Amino acid sequence: MSSPNRRRGVALIVGASAAALLLAACGGSDTSGDSSSAAPDNSSASSSESSSSGDAPAAGCEEYADYGTFDGASVTIFTSILPPEQGLFEESWAQFESCTGIDIVYEGSDQFEAQLPTRIAGGNAPDIAFIPQPGLLAKLVETGGPIAAPASVGSLVDEYWNPAWKAYGTVDGTFYAAPLGSNMKSFVWYSPKVFAEKGYTVPTTWDELWSLSDQMVADGVKPWCGGIESGGATGWPATDWLEQIMLRMYGGDVYDQWVNHTIPFDSPEVTAAMDVLAGWMKNPDYVNGGFGNVQTIATTGFQQAGEPILKGECGMLQQASFYANFWKEFNPDATVAEDGDAYAFYLPAMNADVPNPVVGGGEFVTAFSDRPEVAAAQTFLASPTFATNKVKLGTWVSANSGVPLDAYTPGSIDQLSAQYLTDPQGTFRFDASDLMPAAVGAGCEWTEMTAWFAEDKPTADVLKAIDACWPAE
Amino acid sequence: MSVEAHEIIPIPQPPKDDVTIGGTARRTLSSPWASAVVIVITVLWTIPTFGLLVTSLRPSGPATNSGWWTVFTDPELTLQNYAEVLGGGEIVSGGILPYFFNSFAIAIPAAIFPLVIATMCAYALAWIPFKGATVLFFMIFALQIVPLQMALLPLLQLFNLGWSIGPVPIIPDLNLGGTYIPLWVAHTMFALPLAVFLLHNFMAQLPRDLMEAAVVDGASHFMIFRKIVLPLSVPAIASFAIFQFLWVWNDLLVALTFAGGTPDVAPITAYLANIVGSYGAKTHLITAGAFIAIVVPLIVFFALQRFFVRGLLAGSVKG
């Protein structure tokens, strides 16, 4: 536990990777008293260079030397992130593993949300889980399991993230989990090639978006496509659409009240937002390009939803930044670029009082074990070193401001996402269904929104049913 | 009352005579009609699986974007999908083989353990006279109704935290995570009610004279069990072994709960469920993976189906 080696190490990694920022920011902090906290402080950061001379790090390990070495130690990570992304994660921490001797065992499952609580209750918790729902994190804290983040992680998050992110990783005033990757959800995917051919221009206002849609209808193309089928999580893309409108119509405060159930789910505000959504994704003139009628939204896999865009059978798809990975699945030669086969534009703002609304998502690195090697891995995953490594491998975005924008491929969706996610003027909110209690955000909201599309269940009934699912306490 | 009055029902042998129900039915329905019905049903039952096989042999483009029946006009077939799924490629890192071996390592012991334990239990219920044997048998039979899902969490806690009544540890924390042992034990527990039921029905029909003669000769129950009952019960045991092997091989729920998804212990079904989740659009790879997962149970089944029928039948057929 109190390995002096590690304490020194954590201090150094911060110093080595972002020395300038560290010196500017951490000038006054001195929290080195607690051996488990391993907080960066100036004295150890500056002295560590000399103290590490005793066991000089191997070539290429300078950046990692001060995490210490843990021969034969292993850290298990459980996540919902599956291959092909798995390989990129493993690559991004390969050097950390070889330098520290910590073996990181990665396990992905599409049943993550169901399996994690089961394993925790069963005493079989992983060392670290990447939890995509702050709501789930809060629930787990309530029943026990997550371990408060070491101070070294806390100070990294203070340093490099928008405070909203730290709040999402905090439950009842205790900070548990640092953010990992981020999704920018307020994107509309389209084909620049098709747009150029037909002479369409990318809309920059809400009104332009609808005149473009109508123009496509006039040209005989369904402007929108969508798919919400996702196995056990069927319905989630529809909740994202509703969130886009809620944030755009009313701004962050009402959005927060909606999340906290200060306003009921069947309030007039939500009903009005659902009506806007009905005129968009339930409009038979607009959807479902390449698949058929409105109902097909319910049976189309979200993975397949964008395919008709490449064929020119559908104009646009509202989906998150991670969708960039899917285009090559449809066509191995497809390019994702501003002049390529697919690209995304920012879903315009609706209301002048709500500047640059951005709905985002992300995972939170939660530890269930307080072994020193786990804390070392946790600290590493919160560091700009890791985030920059991972960003450079592509198709991944971090809201960590320690990652230089030029680490992203120029003109890539990732760079565009990072730009919006780190925009200081933006109205950023986390995906609402991930913040709500699981009975709503991973239960009724999914099934009821699915029924709204599949069975044309009346809006009032849908909202009433979702509201009724809100847990009593 | 149960143990006393056994009627000997032999393992069914097809009558040599031509006068059977089926024979009459066939005459009544007239042979061509019967054959036609059977052929139609057989074709209907086989087509979906055939579609899977064809899709798994097509290149990615046609496999994803056209129906498998278009193979007859566009007969381009490839083994590339199988090479990719087996060997691991850019997309499917590591390949399916580690999971394939896990499935064997899980299914072989998980078929044998419950079998042995259930055989012993069935023997005791049938041939060791004690008070309450019948009641006990019915209680075990009734346990079939417990939904598997109910038992998952308590068992997981047992495997990982041990068991204690108050501060007194009854079963210590065995720290079995990441091994096959929880899977073997869980599958064994869940298999017992049906296994005891089927095997008991079979054993109860073994010739009473034989047992009595052995007892007169001074043989212990252990001796009788090993020398007489086991050899005679081979058909029933084999049939249950196949049944259990298929069940364990195809299980996903128990595997997800006790093994998770790592290549160290997770079986092929968990892998398959994951690639469906992550490659929804990669139909050609999913179908190839699914076919590989199906091949082993099919081989087991085709090789051993004779036993399967004979053993399952015992006890359920009233002569």
Added chain:
Amino acid sequence: MIWDNIIAGLPKIGIALAAVAAFLGILLILFFVLGRIRGKFANPLAGIMFLGPAILLLIIGLVVPTIQTISKSFYNASGQKFIGLANYGWIFTTENNQKVLINTALWIIVAPIFSTGVGLLLALLLDKMKRESIPKSLIFMPMAISFVGASIIWGLVYAYRDPSQEQVGLLSQVVLWLGMEPPNWLLLQPWNNFLLMVIMIWIQTGFAMVVLSAAIKAIPHDVIEAATLDGARGWRLFSRVTVPMVRTTLIVVFTTILIATLKIFDIVRVMTNGNFGTQIVANEMYSQAFVQFDVGRGSALAVILFLGVIPIVSYNIVQLRKERAVR
């Protein structure tokens, strides 16, 4: 790469075989030692040795969890507050749940009847048919396929695309060939429930067929002979002789399929996730307990399933007792 993986996999098989060998070895030694004991302790000892392991495992694995589940069904979501029958009230009064109960009832009626019925028909037709092993094997084959595999297979049957597009789903294509417009199958209420049951029937019919076929073959031929001499033919012979003769087998087959149907959740989970009005109790239970973390409601649903099977199992027990009393 493939070879490396195969070589890396062999030790796993070794571990499995070693475990089996160790298990059998311990048993053999116990048998050898206990078999030497004579006298009045011999029988009780043998009883304990033979029954003990099974009973111990059953208590730990099934009995205790059942009791725990029943008690949890009276508690709230987190299992900390006693709320009486509120979870059961929720099951029986929520509109969605009534649909779930109706669907489940449909499943346990339709799937076992069709599986057993088609299985019996096939068993009759196949009896004495030449080359019966080929159709038998092919029809039995789905039994060997996992639910994950089955859902992939049937995904290729029920897939829907707009009629103007190239079809990937077989059923839609067949309907198009017939000159009609295919609906979006999995959305087609209430028929989508039956389309999902077809998958269960597809899997279970082979089982029913194989067991019933063997039962029919086992009917002593003098019984048939006598009936035929009395002039019984066709339907009369079938209903008066065949069915009564294989009655016990029919009941066992029917019950086995019925219990399997009640517990099944994989098909619904993978094909529709219970959406579009296809939810059933077993899947709702999984969702409540493992996705929405409402252990109380999940347990109450489990108890409902449990109660649902009790009459069927009791009927079987009564039948078995009768049969034994006759012997």
